[in-house]
Amino acid sequence: MASPQQINNLQQHFQSAVALSGSPNAVSTSPTQSYLAQRINSMKPAKPLKPFSTGDIKILLLENVNQTAIEIFSGQGYQVEFYKSSLGDEELIEKIQEVHAIGIRSKTKLSEKILKHAKNLVVIGCFCIGTNQVDLEFAAKSGIAVFNSPFSNSRSVAELVIAEIITLARQLGDRSIELHTGTWNKVSAKCWEIRGKTLGIVGYGHIGAQLSVLAESMGMNVIYYDVNMIMSLGTAKQVNTLDELLGKADFVTLHVPETPETANLLSTPQFAAMKDGSYVINASRGTVVDIQALVEAMKVGKIAGAALDVYPNEPAKNGAGLFSNELNPWISELTSLRNVILTPHIGGSTEEAQSAIGIEVASALVKYVNEGSSSGAVNFPEVSLRALDLDQNNSVRVLYVHQNVPGVLKTVNNVLGNHNIEKQFSDSRGDIAYLMADISQVDSADIKSLYEQLENTPYKIVTRLLY
Numbered sequence: 122m123a124s125p126q127q128i129n130n131l132q133q134h135f136q137s138a139v140a141l142s143g144s145p146n147a148v149s150t151s152p153t154q155s156y157l158a159q160r161i162n163s164m165k166p167a168k169p170l171k172p173f174s175t176g177d178i179k180i181l182l183l184e185n186v187n188q189t190a191i192e193i194f195s196g197q198g199y200q201v202e203f204y205k206s207s208l209g210d211e212e213l214i215e216k217i218q219e220v221h222a223i224g225i226r227s228k229t230k231l232s233e234k235i236l237k238h239a240k241n242l243v244v245i246g247c248f249c250i251g252t253n254q255v256d257l258e259f260a261a262k263s264g265i266a267v268f269n270s271p272f273s274n275s276r277s278v279a280e281l282v283i284a285e286i287i288t289l290a291r292q293l294g295d296r297s298i299e300l301h302t303g304t305w306n307k308v309s310a311k312c313w314e315i316r317g318k319t320l321g322i323v324g325y326g327h328i329g330a331q332l333s334v335l336a337e338s339m340g341m342n343v344i345y346y347d348v349n350m351i352m353s354l355g356t357a358k359q360v361n362t363l364d365e366l367l368g369k370a371d372f373v374t375l376h377v378p379e380t381p382e383t384a385n386l387l388s389t390p391q392f393a394a395m396k397d398g399s400y401v402i403n404a405s406r407g408t409v410v411d412i413q414a415l416v417e418a419m420k421v422g423k424i425a426g427a428a429l430d431v432y433p434n435e436p437a438k439n440g441a442g443l444f445s446n447e448l449n450p451w452i453s454e455l456t457s458l459r460n461v462i463l464t465p466h467i468g469g470s471t472e473e474a475q476s477a478i479g480i481e482v483a484s485a486l487v488k489y490v491n492e493g494s495s496s497g498a499v500n501f502p503e504v505s506l507r508a509l510d511l512d513q514n515n516s517v518r519v520l521y522v523h524q525n526v527p528g529v530l531k532t533v534n535n536v537l538g539n540h541n542i543e544k545q546f547s548d549s550r551g552d553i554a555y556l557m558a559d560i561s562q563v564d565s566a567d568i569k570s571l572y573e574q575l576e577n578t579p580y581k582i583v584t585r586l587l588y
């Protein structure tokens with residue numbers, strides 16, 4: 122049976138979880154008796170920085186996010202709703218209104234149109250590298266932190282590209298299709314070793330650099346183009362312009378993010394600048410290559426082969442007939458060409474990558490929800506303080522996201538100054554700023570008023586109290 126102190130703690134925990142919703146009215150909501158009884162029966166001793174009832178946290182996981190993540194969230198007691206595919210806009214809007222956290226991969230578009238319905242959302246986890254599918258600025262302005270996994274699938278992508286370089290050079294795709302359909306076609310014409318050939322890497326970041334090392338170990342010469350000056354690995358050489366790379370490379374492979382600058386980075390003029398009989402590989406984003414222009418360059422024999430893993434309009438789930446002509450008008454011409462490898466966005470789809478991403482992103486989300494730490498966030502100032510023992514000295518951790526304008530900290534510290542401020546840290550990024558403060562000597566009766574005072578400060582975006 123729970124002691125009165127435990128019941129008191131539980132009520133505080135419940136309020137704190139409600140305070141997470143960001144709604145000032147919600148703080149005064151009292152828990153139902155049945156809810157209390159249920160929670161008390163399952164209550165475990167409070168751990169530091171597990172201040173609210175984690176059982177109240179709802180997380181929506183889409184796109185078959187790895188089991189490792191589900192285990193981490195379930196281990197925290199969060200309510201996990203899991204889907205293998207992404208959701209249509211209508212269903213997504215309905216579900217996102219409820220949840221405190223959402224986990225997605227590259228398909229789910231979290232645009233302003235969707236995010237403006239996310240009234241309780243505090244954090245988004247992209248269980249992948251790319252974050253172009255999320256309106257990062259709108260999320261930040263709404264006080265929603267976004268995390269990703271910056272490199273857990275880099276090796277998987279680099280290995281896929283190595284496989285594709287050899288597959289294209291030896292026309293393996295065509296030979297395999299021929300034999301599957303009963304034709305023995307033993308040829309050596311226009312089949313090459315990759316030793317001594319030049320690989321041109323566009324975008325020398327995590328994936329590009331990893332690929333550089335692998336390609337060089339197989340005897341390729343590596344050149345790369347990047348908008349930034351980047352230290353080369355091995356004997357790879359950075360070139361000054363994309364055109365220079367295109368004129369020298371036998372294989373051109375793209376590893377840049379989706380940005381306005383990378384849209385159609387390879388189009389008609391760039392294919393014309395490439396060596397005759399060279400090859401193109403795109404495992405970055407579908408918008409980076411003008412596929413119709415690629416088709417034309419292949420039809421005239423300028424480009425001898427291509428491997429595409431990503432497309433401008435990708436289906437939201439697995440199945441036949443989803444990769445339609447309507448969305449991808451070049452598809453029938455592309456599939457009729459020889460030496461074209463088409464894969465369904467599987468660059469990062471290995472057991473190793475997915476389980477590592479699951480652990481990495483889920484851990485970041487838990488740290489943000491439970492402790493407020495935004496280390497590693499892609500759209501937020503990175504703020505973190507060492508763990509706080511909430512059971513000591515009536516401590517409260519204040520998490521306060523606000524517009525980055527002069528005078529806010531003065532106002533906030535006027536409120537916090539009524540208590541003992543043990544430590545605080547604040548940082549800004551663009552238009553938003555994030556303050557974390559640990560205060561002690563806070564009477565539990567004062568917590569509601571503390572929350573309301575912070576909520577009523579001008580320029581506030583989101584207030585959370587952990588206690």
Ligand SMILES: NC(=O)c1ccc[n+]([C@@H]2O[C@H](COP(=O)([O-])OP(=O)(O)OC[C@H]3O[C@@H](n4cnc5c(N)ncnc54)[C@H](O)[C@@H]3O)[C@@H](O)[C@H]2O)c1
Nearest residue numbers: 250251324325326327328347348376377378404405468469
């Ligand atoms: N196919 C897949 O499954 C898969 C898996 C992982 C990542 N990706 C895609 O690959 C991209 C690259 O991943 P990464 O981890 O190497 O990213 P990264 O951020 O480590 O590296 C990207 C590099 O591109 C450079 N760059 C940016 N704009 C450029 C431009 N206009 N021209 C030349 N260089 C430019 C950057 O300076 C950076 O060095 C991701 O953004 C993601 O979209 C796809």
Ligand SMILES: O=C(O)[C@H](O)COP(=O)(O)O
Nearest residue numbers: 226227228249250251469
């Ligand atoms: O951005 C990424 O990491 C890749 O594009 C992989 O995306 P996925 O997790 O949706 O396969």
